[in-house]
Amino acid sequence: MEESYDVPRPLLSQQQHLTPSSSNSSLLTSDSFSLSSSNRSSLANMPDYDVPRRNPVSVRSTPPPPATPGPQSGAPAPGTPSFTASHHSMSMSSFSSMSTYDVPPSHGGGPGYVSAKLHQQQTAPATPKELPLELSSALETLARLQNEATTAVTRLLSFVSPNWRVKEKLDPILMDLKLAAVRLRTALHDLAEFGDGALGNASKAEDKGLAQKLKPLVKALRDADKLVHEASQNLDAQGWTLVTLQRPEATQKLQQQLPPDSLDQLIACAQTLTEDVRQTASFIQGNATLLFKRSTSTPQSSVPTTPQTPTGAGGKPSTGGSGGGGEWPEDYDYVSLESKEASARTNAEIRDALPNDLKKNFENVVRNAADAAAASVSERPDVALDPNDKSVLVYYASQTVTHMGYLTQAIDAFLQTVEHNQPPKFFLAYGKFVVLSAHNLVNIGDIVHRNVSRECIKTRVLSCADALSEALKTCVAKTKKAAQNFPSVTAVQEMVDSVVDISHLASDLKIAMLEAVQQ
Structure with a gap:
């Protein structure tokens, strides 16, 4: 009866000698948060922590789904509130x-669950997507995104100082630190999306070398975007609480021996991000005329929405000739309006020349034609989109x-x-x-x-x-x-x-x- 269990005796004896520190739970690693898997130079020099020595739960790639983080840890369960959410109590x-x-x-998964689901959908595009912006609008958007990303990096790094994570220094800035992290995550993701779109445009450009030069720059932004998102997600799961983020004042040597947590990864990534942002934005700006369509294509794209009557009878010719200049759409609209009035005068002359018994039928034909034209114009937006x-x-x-x-x-x-x-x-x-x-x-x-x-x-x-x-x-x-x-x-x-x-x-x-x- 003693031999009835199916666990081999040698293996059982080994398990009996396991200590809590050497149990299976201590062998959990986090590939997504491992600095050794990153190709960023500043992160590669950090201490190896693939097997975390303390607090292993905080670096797992799949933390337990928390509730939506409140302003403080251990907040009481929502009870009967003092305020109402509408004008109807x-x-x-x-x-x-x-x-x-x-x-x-x-x-059930909380904000981290929603954020992870969104990011999973965004970071796995099957084919490069194009960025269909007009040249001036693309440059304006790029300048705004670059400024937002650079400002977010500067703001986040402004909180870093010697022993900045001791309780006395971290407590007053904790909420501002979280806001800076959110801004960096959002700004970096938008810039990375813009870079992906520009890369899609480059793949369709005549100069095939553009895509090859832009691809590593965009990849650097994407890698940083992934790291920032995962670090932010882990911090959200922890609730951004003072208890989990503070570190006791210690010597510099002891601080270096501590395993880097998600906040350390976020700061380390931000410290090398400014140059990546600058290089990518500079390349796109320098090659913008090859990546984005010129502004003259915007007014021309609206031409098909007007009636196709280039030579209206009795119409006043356009002063711009047959060119496609910026004034052409206005002149074209004027020709269309003039031709409609001329058509009305022609119909009136024909009606006056008809015998009385035919006038009514002619008026019905003209009215039906006008109704059909109006219906086709009103339905046109639903038929085809440019x-x-x-x-x-x-x-x-x-x-x-x-x-x-x-x-x-x-x-x-x-x-x-x-x-x-x-x-x-x-x-x-x-x-x-x-x-x-x-x-x-x-x-x-x-x-x-x-x-x-x-x-x-x-x-x-x-x-x-x-x-x-x-x-x-x-x-x-x-x-x-x-x-x-x-x-x-x-x-x-x-x-x-x-x-x-x-x-x-x-x-x-x-x-x-x-x-x-x-x-």
């Missing part, structure tokens, strides 16, 4: 269950979904601070996350408006972007008022309502983009 606890705002609450418009909308629709996901996380975290009756220090910080995420959506709306020729789409997207921009201004004012008058229930209620308005208007912009893609 709806309790704050009903935000997640009654869909007061249409940004879905984080599911290929350039289609590519612009497809590209930026995916960007809209990405930033909508970031806005979801920001709103969830903000509402939790209000549910727990946190002081202004916390809801001001989380309010910045909301404004930052929504502002990126406004930028997308502006870019789409400038690069799409279909008038109905331009008008709708611009209207949504303008409304969202105004809502952001209102939210900033209401948040400041709530901070000044805290703990005023009315002031905090107005702040919450302004955030809910942002979620509604951001959703309107996303819907407008997705519906435009389907045309």
Whole structure:
């Protein structure tokens, strides 16, 4: 009976000598967070920590799904809140269950789960995607993205100083540090997406060497984007708490012996990122005329939307001749209008010349022709979408979904601070996350408006972007008022309502983009 178990005796005896430090749990490694797997020079020189010696849970690539991180660790479970989320006395606890705002609450995985799912979809494109922007708009967008990335790096590194992670120094800057990390993650991802689009354009350019030169630059941004995202995701899973991030004051030698955690990786990546950003942006700017179409293609793309009557009877000829200059569309519109009036005069002359018994039939024919023409014009936007418009909308629709996901996380975290009756220090910080995420959506709306020729789409997207921009201004004012008058229930209620308005208007912009893609 003693030999009935199926575990061999030698193996069992070995297991009995295992200590907690040598158990299977201590052998877990994290390839995604391992610095030895990175090709970044500054990271390769860091200590090897593939087998973590202490706190192994913090460097696992798949941390246990946490709840949405609140402003403090160990926050009490949401109870009956003091403030309502609408003008109809709806309790704050009903935000997640009654869909007061249409940004879905984080599911069991929390913000890290949503962020990981979004990033997994973004970082595995099967084919290079093109960036269908006009030259001047592309250069303007690139300059903005480069400035945002550089500013985010500078802001994050400004917190680094000797012994900056001791409790006394880290506590006052913790929320600002988290905001700087969010800005870096967002700015770097947008710039990497822009680089991918430019690489797609380079692959279609006549100079085939462009793609070969740009590819390693974009890859460096993509690698940094992945590392920053994974480090940020791990920090989000830990909740950005002082307990997990602080380090006791120690000698420099002891600090070097400590295994680098996610915050160390984030800082190390940021320290080498400025040069990668500069090189990539400089290359794209220097070859912009080969990567992006010139501005003259924008007005020409709108020509097919006008009636094909290049030589209207009785029309006034264009002063620009047959050229395709910038004034040609206006002259063309004038010719179309003149030919319509001339046609009406011709029809009137024919009707007057007809016998009375034929006039009624002629009027019916003219009226039916006019109705058919009007119907064809009104239905035209639904029939065919300009290929350039289609590519612009497809590209930026995916960007809209990405930033909508970031806005979801920001709103969830903000509402939790209000549910727990946190002081202004916390809801001001989380309010910045909301404004930052929504502002990126406004930028997308502006870019789409400038690069799409279909008038109905331009008008709708611009209207949504303008409304969202105004809502952001209102939210900033209401948040400041709530901070000044805290703990005023009315002031905090107005702040919450302004955030809910942002979620509604951001959703309107996303819907407008997705519906435009389907045309």
